[in-house]
Each structure stands twice: as structure tokens, then as C-alpha cells.
Amino acid sequence: MGQSLLEVKDLTIRFGGIAALAGVDLTVEEGELVALIGPNGAGKTTLFNCLCGIYRPDRGEMRFAGHDLRGLRPDAIARLGISRTFQNIELFRNMTALDNILLARHIHMRVGFWDAALATSRWWREEVRHRARAEEILDFLDLQAARHRRVADLPIGQQKLVELGRALALEPKLLLLDEPSSGMTAEEKEDLVFRIKDILEELGITIVLVEHDLKLVMGIAQRVIVLDHGQVIAEGTPAEVQQHPDVIRAYLGEESLS
Amino acid sequence: MAVLALQYALNGLATGSLYVLVALGIVILYRTSRILNFAHGDIATFGTFLAFTLITRLGVAPLLAYLLTLATTGLLGAGFYSLILRRAKEATLLGQIVMTLGFALVLNGAVVVVWGADTKVFPSLLSETKVYHLGGIVISQLSLGSLIMGFFLMVLLYLLVQWTKVGLAMRAVSQNPLAAQALGIPTRRVLALAWGVASALGASAGILLAPVTLLDPFMMLDPFLKGFAAAVLGGMDSPPGAVVGGLVLGVIESLFGGFVSVAFKATLAFAIIVLVLTVRPEGLLGREYKKRV
Numbered sequence: 001m002g003q004s005l006l007e008v009k010d011l012t013i014r015f016g017g018i019a020a021l022a023g024v025d026l027t028v029e030e031g032e033l034v035a036l037i038g039p040n041g042a043g044k045t046t047l048f049n050c051l052c053g054i055y056r057p058d059r060g061e062m063r064f065a066g067h068d069l070r071g072l073r074p075d076a077i078a079r080l081g082i083s084r085t086f087q088n089i090e091l092f093r094n095m096t097a098l099d100n101i102l103l104a105r106h107i108h109m110r111v112g113f114w115d116a117a118l119a120t121s122r123w124w125r126e127e128v129r130h131r132a133r134a135e136e137i138l139d140f141l142d143l144q145a146a147r148h149r150r151v152a153d154l155p156i157g158q159q160k161l162v163e164l165g166r167a168l169a170l171e172p173k174l175l176l177l178d179e180p181s182s183g184m185t186a187e188e189k190e191d192l193v194f195r196i197k198d199i200l201e202e203l204g205i206t207i208v209l210v211e212h213d214l215k216l217v218m219g220i221a222q223r224v225i226v227l228d229h230g231q232v233i234a235e236g237t238p239a240e241v242q243q244h245p246d247v248i249r250a251y252l253g254e255e256s257l258s
Numbered sequence: 259m260a261v262l263a264l265q266y267a268l269n270g271l272a273t274g275s276l277y278v279l280v281a282l283g284i285v286i287l288y289r290t291s292r293i294l295n296f297a298h299g300d301i302a303t304f305g306t307f308l309a310f311t312l313i314t315r316l317g318v319a320p321l322l323a324y325l326l327t328l329a330t331t332g333l334l335g336a337g338f339y340s341l342i343l344r345r346a347k348e349a350t351l352l353g354q355i356v357m358t359l360g361f362a363l364v365l366n367g368a369v370v371v372v373w374g375a376d377t378k379v380f381p382s383l384l385s386e387t388k389v390y391h392l393g394g395i396v397i398s399q400l401s402l403g404s405l406i407m408g409f410f411l412m413v414l415l416y417l418l419v420q421w422t423k424v425g426l427a428m429r430a431v432s433q434n435p436l437a438a439q440a441l442g443i444p445t446r447r448v449l450a451l452a453w454g455v456a457s458a459l460g461a462s463a464g465i466l467l468a469p470v471t472l473l474d475p476f477m478m479l480d481p482f483l484k485g486f487a488a489a490v491l492g493g494m495d496s497p498p499g500a501v502v503g504g505l506v507l508g509v510i511e512s513l514f515g516g517f518v519s520v521a522f523k524a525t526l527a528f529a530i531i532v533l534v535l536t537v538r539p540e541g542l543l544g545r546e547y548k549k550r551v
Contacts, residue, residue, distance in 0.1 A: 073439075078441055104441045106426060106441060109423050166437075
């Protein structure tokens, strides 16, 4: 068996008396689209925050592409190739859509102060290269019209796409999407499904998706992991998970089974 | 009368450019971390005393001494952030601001212990008595020098913030530190750099000011408060606002001192703060006040 892209073992983190994650084990293979579902407060976002280095887990292992993620700062983890979007949009609100995406090219820039100050040819080449990449991403997400608009003025659905574009601009190996469809209209959600599939198939980026819209999840996920009270309660294909008694209990309550 | 007004305005610009340097340091930190740095003046004072020692006691060439001072002061500011402020993880914003106040008192005490509380003459490359005539108005070599240096540093800062990778990172951190981190920007290092740049700016103001005001441990108290007033006037989170605020404050103050009353010149800055906060709380160039959520 080859090495998984992401391996999480026995991950545990407590906030006060509450175990937000209690011994979570999971793996994500390269090229996979895994959905992470569960009721509110199940620990989905907490898991993302641990993977991104925002929270320090109390116990457990996290390995990504052969690197140990424990103790790494968020920026170091981003550089390893994990990028994410946030549940409550975290954009640079006063910048344009284009600038938000260009900013994510930051880590790929090689030129320094003097190149910029003297506008050397090296600097121009870099600038052109990154701008071209940013334009490709805007095209890919159908955001050309928003290019020069301040993101704070865009509708929520488009802001979500800008955030997705920014995450893509990092050229990650693993993309963590935290409720990408929340706040989107039905039509935008349909488009989102195709875009997520394109990211997986055309760009070859592995995706972990946290999502509340189960219809959307069941349509695109290859594998579904269900969290409840900080524990993995079920795992399998969308069809398997939908039939799982623990999942029905977690979502609908005890009586619904009888 | 008109010539006199022009003369006062020019003097005001020269003083104002120093307020700008102080205000820029305050604004850079406020923008990136929402911290009002009360130690700004004392960090600058420390730098100025250091330059004084390097030049008069150790015989270092003045220009080299200035550069060494800016570098050391920058390290002092960055060090305070990295070694002290950042370690206080649970501190609220107010708590952190109080920590800068504490640092101000520690530094001030250290300056008094090391250099003494008596006034010293700061050697200057430029002369205050040598003047240039421009039509009917005059400007001393020293004022002209401060004006030019002030503008030079403003341009340099502009280039750093607007046209470099590091500047981009600084802007990103100021708008959304969480997102900046997720994009691979080392926010702590960027914040340490912001502290360093802000502190070096303060020290440069101190060096330009010391030949006029003489050197004593409390020399930066008034310029710090004026720089703060200028920052509020221009808009606390706007570097261009700090430039406009500093220059406007310098000119108004100078005109007021010349035509109305010298005695109330110092009070004027605070009357302006009260007026700005009442009429336009976001300042001249600041963005509309919004709650940060």
C-alpha cells in the first residue's frame, strides 16, 4: 500500500471540558474528493483548523505528503501545499478580486526589493507570469466581470468564488473547502459542483469538502466521512453512509430509526 | 502679511514633516495590529541618545551613526514585539496597549539612568543659522534638510509598502491576518518588521528634531503627542492620511502661533483632535468607521 497524501491518527483537542475532536483517524488519498459531514459542532471546522496549524491538537498525529504537520505555523503549512477556504469568508475586503488572487501568488514570487524598486526585467517577467496565472483562475471561475471590483461590494456567492480562486492560486496539493456553497443561490450551487469537479479532474488537486448541503455532497464525493461529537461515526461511499444507522441517528435523532 | 503667512506656512511644513514621520510610525502599527504604541516616543528618544553617543563619544561619522541608529532602533522595536508583546498570548488589545505603556516607562527610565536627565546639545551636520532666501521668505539649512529627509523617507516607505513583496504581505496582514496566514505569509515576521520600520521612522524623527529641541529624556513626548494628533487628524489607518495630517497640523500650528497666540500653540493640536473626533471620526483620509467583526 502506497503512502496516503493525508494521514490523521488519534487527533484530539479539548476546549475547556469539551473534546471538540476525540481521537479522529482518517486518511485521504491523492486525487480523491472526500466529503466531511456531520451536525453543527461535530468538529469539522476544528479539524480543518488543526490541519492548518491554527489550533494545536492536544494529542495525535497529522502527516501530509511525508511531512509532520504538528507544531508547524499556518504559513509553513500553506507552503507545504495545503490551502483552504473559510466558513465565514476571510477575504482582503478592500482589495479587488484580482488583487486577492494575486496576493496568493506571494509565496511563488522570487524577486526582491531591488528588483521591484529598479523594475528589472526579472521583476517584469515574474509580474507578467503571476498576472497571467491570476487571469487564468478568474477565467476558470467565470469571475472576469468582478476582476476590478472591491470584493466587499460583491454578492456573497461571488465572494465565495474569489476565496476559492485565491486558494487555487497557491497551487496546492490539497484543498480544504469549508462550506463553499453556503450563501449561494441554487444556480450558483449547480455551477459550483462543476467547478469542484474541474478542480479535481483538470487541475488534479485533492479535495476535502465540509458541506451542509447533503444533495451536493452525495453528488460529487467519492467517499464520505461522518463526524459527530468529535468522533468519526461512519465512513464509506455516499450510498453506504446514507444507510448507516448511526448517521441517521446523528442527523435525525433516535426516534427516526424505530 | 502674505509673505509672513507664507513664512509661517513654510516653517510649519518643516515641523509638519517631522510630525509625519512620527505619525507614520503610529499608523503603521495601528493598521497592522490595532495597537496604539505608547512607547513610540521613547523608542525614538532611545535612538536619538544612541546616535548622540555614537557621534560625540565614539567618534563615528554622523551618516554612519544615523544608519546604525536606525538599524538598532528597528531591532529594538522588532525585539519588543517578538520577545515580549507576542508572548502575551491571552492579552486583550487594551492589555497589549498597556504593555507598550510599560515599555515606554522602562525605556525612559533606562535613558535617564544611562545618559542622565540633563539637557545635551546634539551635533548636527546642518546649520540652523545658515539660511536660504526664497523671494521674501527664508528657510534655515536645518529646516530645509528636515523637510527633504522627511519627504525622502515618506517616498521610501511608499515604495516599500506599495511595490515590494514584503509591503504586500504587510497590507495583507493589516486587512486579514487569518487569511494572510492561510496564504503562506509569515504574519509574525511581518508584524516584527512593521514594528522595526515604525521604530526606525520614530528614531529618524528624533535625529532630525534633536538639533532644534536639544537632547533630553523627555524630548519626544511633545512630538509623539503631536504625531498622534496628526494620525487621528489624517485617519488612524491611512498612511497618506498621516502625511496630510502631519503637514496640515504643522502648518496650522505655525500660523496659529504666529498670528494668534504662541502660548496656546501646544493646546491647538488637542483642540483639533476633539474637533476631528466630533465632526469626522474617521479622519481626513481614513475609511468610514466600521466595526471590526
